[in-house]
Amino acid sequence: MTNLLRLLAKRLASLPLVAFGVVFLVFFLMSFSRYDPATAALGENATAEQLEAYRHEAGFDKPWYIRFFVYIWNMLHGNLGTYGVNRESVAGRIAQAFPITLQLTFIALLVAVFFAILFGVLAALFRNTWVDQVIRVFSIIAISTPSFWLGVLMIYVFQIRLGWLLGAGDLVPFFVDPLAYLNRMAMPAVSLGLPVAGQLTRVIRTSMVEELDKDYVRTAIGAGIEKGIVVARNVLRNALITPITVLGMKIGYLMGGAIVTEVIFTLPGMGTTLFEGINGNEPTLVQGVVLVVALSFVVINIVVDLLYVLINPRIRTV
Numbered sequence: 131m132t133n134l135l136r137l138l139a140k141r142l143a144s145l146p147l148v149a150f151g152v153v154f155l156v157f158f159l160m161s162f163s164r165y166d167p168a169t170a171a172l173g174e175n176a177t178a179e180q181l182e183a184y185r186h187e188a189g190f191d192k193p194w195y196i197r198f199f200v201y202i203w204n205m206l207h208g209n210l211g212t213y214g215v216n217r218e219s220v221a222g223r224i225a226q227a228f229p230i231t232l233q234l235t236f237i238a239l240l241v242a243v244f245f246a247i248l249f250g251v252l253a254a255l256f257r258n259t260w261v262d263q264v265i266r267v268f269s270i271i272a273i274s275t276p277s278f279w280l281g282v283l284m285i286y287v288f289q290i291r292l293g294w295l296l297g298a299g300d301l302v303p304f305f306v307d308p309l310a311y312l313n314r315m316a317m318p319a320v321s322l323g324l325p326v327a328g329q330l331t332r333v334i335r336t337s338m339v340e341e342l343d344k345d346y347v348r349t350a351i352g353a354g355i356e357k358g359i360v361v362a363r364n365v366l367r368n369a370l371i372t373p374i375t376v377l378g379m380k381i382g383y384l385m386g387g388a389i390v391t392e393v394i395f396t397l398p399g400m401g402t403t404l405f406e407g408i409n410g411n412e413p414t415l416v417q418g419v420v421l422v423v424a425l426s427f428v429v430i431n432i433v434v435d436l437l438y439v440l441i442n443p444r445i446r447t448v
Contacts, residue, residue: 141432145425152424153205156417157198188212188414201417210421211414213407220418223403228422230301230399234322234388237315239381241323242330246373249327250334251366257339265331272328277387281321281394288317298396318395322387326380333376337369378434382427389423 168176168184176184185191189200204211210220253265285297296314304311341347342365350360389401396402400419407415 141428141435145428148428149205149421149425150202152421153202153417154198156420157194157201157413187217201414205421210418213412213415214410220414223415224400224418224422227398227400227403227419228426230397231385231388231392231401231423232426234315234318234392234397234399235381235384237319238323238326238384238388239377241319242326242380242384243377245324245327246330246334247366249331250373251338251361253331253335254338254342254369255361257335262335265335269328269331272324272331275325275328277322277325278390278394280324281318281391284317284321285395301397318388318391318397322384322391325387326384329380330373330377333373334369337372338365341365341369374434374437378431381430381434385423385427385430 168181168188168190182191189197192200201211208221210224212218213220213223249265249268253262256262281297284295288295289297295317297317299314301314302310342361347360347365350364351357388399389404391397392399392401393405400423404416404419406412407419
């Protein structure tokens with residue numbers, strides 16, 4: 131049995147446990163909220179009969195442990211519950227918001243990987259020169275800059291002062307108007323991806339330097355192979371094994387940061403949905419968002435682990 135299949139089986143087996151743990155934790159914490167979901171949904175002017183009817187319909191009049199097992203049962207059947215006075219579907223709301231969060235995370239990931247590989251390779255090839263020093267300063271600044279602060283700064287500079295980019299407004303689908311879509315997503319993606327780019331740059335530089343100092347590189351160059359070809363075909367591929375593992379952990383940061391970034395840039399993604407659920411004291415909406423985000427994080431890390439095994443042939447088989 132290969133390491134790849136063993137790793138896949140182990141990770142998939144952990145999914146139900148992760149889902150149960152996340153749902154239990156969020157459900158338990160939301161159950162002790164001092165806010166009444168019925169009052170939050172119907173308003174302060176609702177009558178006692180209306181509040182009681184809402185609690186009965188939504189199941190809030192039952193003990194928390196009964197509601198928890200009912201929620202688990204419904205979840206296993208694809209029902210994440212309802213929320214709000216109109217009893218809208220949580221799954222339907224998430225189906226609208228989740229793609230936007232995935233798009234933002236993916237674009238931010240592209241930004242982080244592009245700058246990290248570019249600057250990391252340049253810093254390694256020109257180590258201990260002014261190029262290396264400038265990139266090192268960039269990495270430190272990027273790592274030290276919170277994405278939410280960078281987002282606010284970019285809104286002030288590029289929207290308010292210069293008027294180049296949009297930091298608010300409707301999100302036009304990419305296939306309808308690509309330029310408008312990229313204009314709207316540029317600032318959120320850069321503010322989210324730049325701190326990760328700073329961290330990955332340091333990791334890629336270190337890995338590249340270690341690979342460049344190995345004997346096979348000097349042997350290949352001494353045999354007449356151009357250094358650029360050796361770097362592109364061998365050094366870079368071997369050096370990316372460690373950064374890919376680090377990137378897998380950073381994807382969770384990107385998804386978590388996307389939630390905050392969406393609120394700053396008023397993107398209708400999972401972050402805005404979670405914010406509305408917390409403000410409106412809608413436990414089912416909060417539970418649904420947290421559950422989907424947590425499971426997505428686990429699935430993404432499974433993919434990264436499998437990619438690591440595929441790239442590194444030394445651990446591909448037993």
